[in-house]
Amino acid sequence: MKRILIHSLLSIGLALLLQSFTPWWGVVIATAISSYLIRLKRSSVFFSPLLSIGLLWTIQAYSISSSNGFILAQKIAVLLPLNGSVSALITVTGLIGGIFGALGSISGRSLKVLVS
Amino acid sequence: MKVIKFIFSAALTLFLVYAANRGWGTLPALGNFMSPQTGFWQNDQSESPEATHSLNGLRSEVTVHYDAELIPHIFAQNDEDLYYTQGYITAKHRLWQMEFQTYAAAGRLSEIIGERAIEYDRGQRRKGMVFGAQNAINEMLKDPVLSKRLYAYSDGVNDYIASLSPEQYPVEYKLLGYAPETWQPEKSALLLMYMTDMLAGGDEDLENTNFLSLFGRETFDLLFPDFIADQDPVIPRERDWSNFGEVDRPESPEEAPKAIVQTHEVLDKPDPDNGSNNWAVNREHSESGNPLLANDPHLGLNLPSIWYAMQLAAPDHNVMGVTLPGALGIIIGFNAHIAWGVTNATRDVKDWYRIEFEDESKKRYRYGDEWRDIREVVETIKVKGANAVLDTVRYTHYGPITYDESFKGNGRESLAMKWIGHFPNSNQNTFLGLNRAKNYTEYVAAVSTYTAPAQNFIFASKDNDIALWIQGKIANKFNEQGKFVMDGTNPQNEWQSFIPQEHNPHVLNPKRGFVSSANQHPTDENYPYYVYDPSYETYRNRVINDYFRSKERFSVNDFKDLHNNNFNLKAAEVLPTFLSMIESEINSSTEAYYSTLSSWDYYNHTDAIGASIFETLWNEYYKMVWDELIESELALHLPDSYQTIWLTKYHADHSFFDLKSSSETEDATALARLAFREAVKKLDTYKITGKSLDWASYKGTQVGHLLQALPAFSRFDIPVGGNKSIVNATSKTHGPSWRMIVELSSETKALGVYPGGQSGNPGSRYYDSMIETWAAGDYYELIYLPNAQPTSDITSTTQLTPAP
Numbered sequence: 001m002k003r004i005l006i007h008s009l010l011s012i013g014l015a016l017l018l019q020s021f022t023p024w025w026g027v028v029i030a031t032a033i034s035s036y037l038i039r040l041k042r043s044s045v046f047f048s049p050l051l052s053i054g055l056l057w058t059i060q061a062y063s064i065s066s067s068n069g070f071i072l073a074q075k076i077a078v079l080l081p082l083n084g085s086v087s088a089l090i091t092v093t094g095l096i097g098g099i100f101g102a103l104g105s106i107s108g109r110s111l112k113v114l115v116s
Numbered sequence: 117m118k119v120i121k122f123i124f125s126a127a128l129t130l131f132l133v134y135a136a137n138r139g140w141g142t143l144p145a146l147g148n149f150m151s152p153q154t155g156f157w158q159n160d161q162s163e164s165p166e167a168t169h170s171l172n173g174l175r176s177e178v179t180v181h182y183d184a185e186l187i188p189h190i191f192a193q194n195d196e197d198l199y200y201t202q203g204y205i206t207a208k209h210r211l212w213q214m215e216f217q218t219y220a221a222a223g224r225l226s227e228i229i230g231e232r233a234i235e236y237d238r239g240q241r242r243k244g245m246v247f248g249a250q251n252a253i254n255e256m257l258k259d260p261v262l263s264k265r266l267y268a269y270s271d272g273v274n275d276y277i278a279s280l281s282p283e284q285y286p287v288e289y290k291l292l293g294y295a296p297e298t299w300q301p302e303k304s305a306l307l308l309m310y311m312t313d314m315l316a317g318g319d320e321d322l323e324n325t326n327f328l329s330l331f332g333r334e335t336f337d338l339l340f341p342d343f344i345a346d347q348d349p350v351i352p353r354e355r356d357w358s359n360f361g362e363v364d365r366p367e368s369p370e371e372a373p374k375a376i377v378q379t380h381e382v383l384d385k386p387d388p389d390n391g392s393n394n395w396a397v398n399r400e401h402s403e404s405g406n407p408l409l410a411n412d413p414h415l416g417l418n419l420p421s422i423w424y425a426m427q428l429a430a431p432d433h434n435v436m437g438v439t440l441p442g443a444l445g446i447i448i449g450f451n452a453h454i455a456w457g458v459t460n461a462t463r464d465v466k467d468w469y470r471i472e473f474e475d476e477s478k479k480r481y482r483y484g485d486e487w488r489d490i491r492e493v494v495e496t497i498k499v500k501g502a503n504a505v506l507d508t509v510r511y512t513h514y515g516p517i518t519y520d521e522s523f524k525g526n527g528r529e530s531l532a533m534k535w536i537g538h539f540p541n542s543n544q545n546t547f548l549g550l551n552r553a554k555n556y557t558e559y560v561a562a563v564s565t566y567t568a569p570a571q572n573f574i575f576a577s578k579d580n581d582i583a584l585w586i587q588g589k590i591a592n593k594f595n596e597q598g599k600f601v602m603d604g605t606n607p608q609n610e611w612q613s614f615i616p617q618e619h620n621p622h623v624l625n626p627k628r629g630f631v632s633s634a635n636q637h638p639t640d641e642n643y644p645y646y647v648y649d650p651s652y653e654t655y656r657n658r659v660i661n662d663y664f665r666s667k668e669r670f671s672v673n674d675f676k677d678l679h680n681n682n683f684n685l686k687a688a689e690v691l692p693t694f695l696s697m698i699e700s701e702i703n704s705s706t707e708a709y710y711s712t713l714s715s716w717d718y719y720n721h722t723d724a725i726g727a728s729i730f731e732t733l734w735n736e737y738y739k740m741v742w743d744e745l746i747e748s749e750l751a752l753h754l755p756d757s758y759q760t761i762w763l764t765k766y767h768a769d770h771s772f773f774d775l776k777s778s779s780e781t782e783d784a785t786a787l788a789r790l791a792f793r794e795a796v797k798k799l800d801t802y803k804i805t806g807k808s809l810d811w812a813s814y815k816g817t818q819v820g821h822l823l824q825a826l827p828a829f830s831r832f833d834i835p836v837g838g839n840k841s842i843v844n845a846t847s848k849t850h851g852p853s854w855r856m857i858v859e860l861s862s863e864t865k866a867l868g869v870y871p872g873g874q875s876g877n878p879g880s881r882y883y884d885s886m887i888e889t890w891a892a893g894d895y896y897e898l899i900y901l902p903n904a905q906p907t908s909d910i911t912s913t914t915q916l917t918p919a920p
Contacts, residue, residue, distance in 0.1 A: 060153070069881070071883075072287065096136070097152075111122055
C-alpha cells in the first residue's frame with residue numbers, strides 16, 4: 001500500500017513537472033518513469049495511475065472551471081455531447097487522463113522487466 | 117515473452133497517444149482537447165486584465181482602462197502606438213474571429229474545416245475577393261501615413277499572437293486543430309472586402325435576364341419598377357437638383373441590352389435583410405437643445421459579435437464607438453465634436469458581361485474589333501485532410517470570369533464580373549478621417565474618397581449641423597445599364613465614367629430639421645443620374661420619417677422608442693385586405709385564429725399572438741403567389757413584399773395568382789383563402805409541440821456562433837420583438853447588430869448596446885453579456901473618458917510600457 005502511495009505521489013509530481021513543458025501526453029511519460037522506478041504488483045500497475053492521474057486531471061479541471069462558474073464546461077458538455085452535464089465532462093476528462101496514465105505505467109513497467 | 121510484452125504495451129500506448137493527438141472528422145484531438153493543461157479547460161476563464169505589461173512594439177507608455185462591460189479605453193501618446201495597441205487589444209479579445217473572417221473572405225475555409233467548404237472557397241476566389249483586397253492594400257500602402265498605421269496595427273496583432281503558447285489559443289483553434297498565422301495589412305483589406313461583399317455584393321442581373329426571357333418586358337416592369345411612388349427617399353423630395361446644371365450621361369448603345377443568356381445556378385447572395393437605420397435631429401428639434409444622432413446596423417446575429425466597442429485616444433483626437441475586428445479606428449461612433457453613423461446605400465455596383473473567346477484555348481476574348489488577352493490565375497485551395505484543389509480563374513479587363521463551364525451559371529457560357537469591390541481604394545482612411553473630424557467640412561473631406569460599399573453617412577455636430585451624404589464610387593450608367601447581363605464584346609456596354617463625387621446625393625440641414633435613412637431609394641425620380649437597385653427598402657423608411665414628422669421635438673427616450681418600435685407597416689397595409697378575403701373561411705377550427713388576427717394591433721411585440729398568425733399566413737401566401745418563380749429551373753429573383761401587396765390590391769386577377777399545381781384558376785382572394793387554410797394547419801402542428809404561440813417564442817431569435825451556429829456556442833430563443841421590415845428589425849437570425857444614440861451636449865453623451873459581448877471566448881462571462889440588455893431594448897451608457905484619468909466607471913487598468 002505504501003508503495004502505491006509513493007508511486008502515486010511520484011506520478012503526480014512528475015506529471016505536474018512535465019506538463020509545464022510537454023504536450024498533454026507528458027502524463028504518459030510521468031507514469032512510465034514512476035513504474036520504471038517503483039515496482040507495483042499486478043493489477044495495481046494499471047489501476048494505481050488510473051486513479052492518481054485520473055484524480056489529478058479531475059481536480060485540475062474542476063478547479064480551473066469552478067473559479068469561472070463552469071461557463072465553458074457547460075458549453076463543451078453540449079458540444080461533445082454529454083447532455084450538458086458538467087460532472088460527466090469532468091469524469092470523462094479524469095478517465096482520459098487516467099487511461100493514458102495507466103498506459104504509460106504498463107509501458108514503463110514492461111520496459112523495466114525487459115532490461116532487468 | 118518480456119520483449120513481446122514490452123513491444124505490445126509500448127505500441128498500444130503510442131498508437132492511442134497518436135489517435136488522441138489528432139482530430140477525427142468533426143471530433144477534436146481528444147487528448148489535447150480534454151487535458152486540463154492544454155485543452156479547452158484553459159479557456160474556461162473570464163478576462164481579468166493585468167496591471168502592467170511590457171511590449172516590444174511600443175514607443176511610449178499606453179494606458180488601457182476597462183469598464184464593467186470590458187470595453188477598452190485606450191490612451192496613447194502617438195498614432196502608431198494607438199493603432200498598435202488597438203491591434204494588440206482587439207486580438208487579445210477577438211483573435212479567432214478576426215482571423216476566421218479573413219479566411220472566409222479569402223476563400224480559405226477548406227484549410228480549417230475541410231472538404232465541405234470547397235465550393236464556398238471557389239466562389240470567393242471566383243468573385244475576386246483577394247484580387248480586390250490586393251488592389252485596395254496596394255493603394256493604401258502608397259499613403260505613407262496610412263501605411264505606418266496599418267503596419268502598427270499589424271505589429272500589435274502579431275505581438276499578441278507571439279505571446280501565446282498553444283494552450284492559450286482561443287478554444288476554436290483547439291476544436292479545429294490549427295494555429296493562428298501572422299497578421300498582415302492585407303488582412304485588414306480582406307476584412308473590409310468581407311464587408312464590401314456583405315453589403316455591396318448583391319445583384320440580380322442574371323435573375324432579371326432570366327425573368328425577362330420567361331415572362332417578357334411588360335411583366336418585368338410591373339413587378340420590378342425602378343421607382344415606387346409612395347416611398348420616402350433618403351434625400352427629401354424637396355431637394356431641387358437644378359444646381360447640378362446639365363449633367364453628362366452616357367448614351368445608350370444603339371442596340372439595347374437584351375437577354376442573351378439563361379442561368380440555373382448562381383452564387384449565394386448576401387442576406388437580403390442586411391440593412392440599417394440611422395437618423396439625426398438638430399438642436400431646434402431636440403428637447404434638450406442638443407443635436408441627437410442614432411444608428412442601428414442590421415446584420416446577421418452572430419457570436420463572437422461582428423462589432424467590438426472601443427475608445428481610442430491620442431493627442432490629436434479622442435473617439436469612441438464600435439469597430440470591426442481587423443479594421444483600424446472606429447467605424448460607427450462619436451468624438452468630442454461630432455457623431456456619425458452608416459446605413460447601406462444599396463446600388464447596382466456589380467455587373468455581368470458575357471465573354472466570347474477566340475477559340476477553345478480561351479487565351480483571348482473579343483472586345484470590339486480586337487482580341488484581348490486573358491490573364492489566367494490558378495487558385496490553390498488547400499483542404500484539411502485532403503489534397504489541395506486547383507481552380508483556374510480567367511481575368512478579363514472587366515474582372516474575373518466567375519461563371520463558366522466548371523462553375524455554376526448554365527454550365528456553358530463565361531460571364532465576367534465588373535464590381536466596384538475590385539477597384540483600388542483607401543476606404544480605411546475614410547473612417548480614420550471621421551474619427552478625427554471636428555465639423556461638417558472635415559466630415560465631407562473624410563467621406564468624399566470612399567468607394568464601397570456605398571453608405572448613407574449620417575452626421576451631426578455640436579455646431580448644430582446635421583447632414584447625410586450618400587457616398588460611394590458609383591458608375592454613371594446609361595438607362596438600365598447593368599440591369600441585365602450585357603454583351604461583353606461591345607465596348608459601348610462598358611462603364612464609361614463615374615458620377616462626379618460632388619453630385620452624389622447629399623443633404624445638409626434640411627428645412628424639416630431631421631435627416632434619416634433606412635436603405636430606401638436614395639432620391640426621387642428627379643435626380644439626374646440613373647439610379648437602380650433590385651432591393652430598396654419599402655417600410656422602415658416610412659415609419660421613421662412619419663415619426664419625425666409627427667411632432668416638433670425629440671428626446672433620447674424617443675430615440676430609444678424608435679429603435680425598439682415594433683410597428684409592422686406591412687401588416688397594416690395588407691392585413692385588412694386579407695381579413696376581408698378570408699372571412700368565408702371562418703369555422704369552428706379557424707375562428708380563434710381569425711379573431712386573434714382581426715383584433716391584432718399590428719405591433720410585433722414579444723407577446724403578440726396575432727403577429728405569429730400573420731407571419732405564417734403571409735409566408736404561405738407569398739410562396740403561393742410566386743410558385744411559378746420558386747419552382748422554375750432558372751435562377752429567379754422574387755418580387756418584394758411591397759410589390760406583392762400592390763399586385764394583390766390592384767391586379768388581383770393577375771395570372772401569377774393562379775396556382776400552377778391546381779386545375780382551377782385562382783385569383784388573389786382564392787389564394788389568400790388557401791394560404792389561410794395552410795397557415796392554420798401549420799399553426800395547429802406547431803401548437804402540438806407545446807410551445808407558446810406568442811411572437812417571441814414563435815420567431816425564436818437566435819445569435820449563432822460563426823462556425824455554422826455551433827449550438828454549444830450559440831444562444832437560442834431570445835425573447836425579443838420586431839421582425840424584418842420593422843424598425844426593430846430583429847428576425848430569427850438577423851437584426852440590429854449595434855444600437856447607438858449620441859447626444860452632442862457640451863460633453864458628448866452616448867448610449868450603446870449590441871447582441872453579444874466584448875470577449876470572443878465562449879468561456880468568458882463577457883462572451884454574450886450584453887444580450888439580455890439588448891433584447892430588453894435597453895442600453896449601456898458609453899463611458900467616454902475626456903482624458904486618461906480613470907473615473908469610478910473604470911473597473912481595471914493595464915499600463916502598457918515599451919520593453920526596455
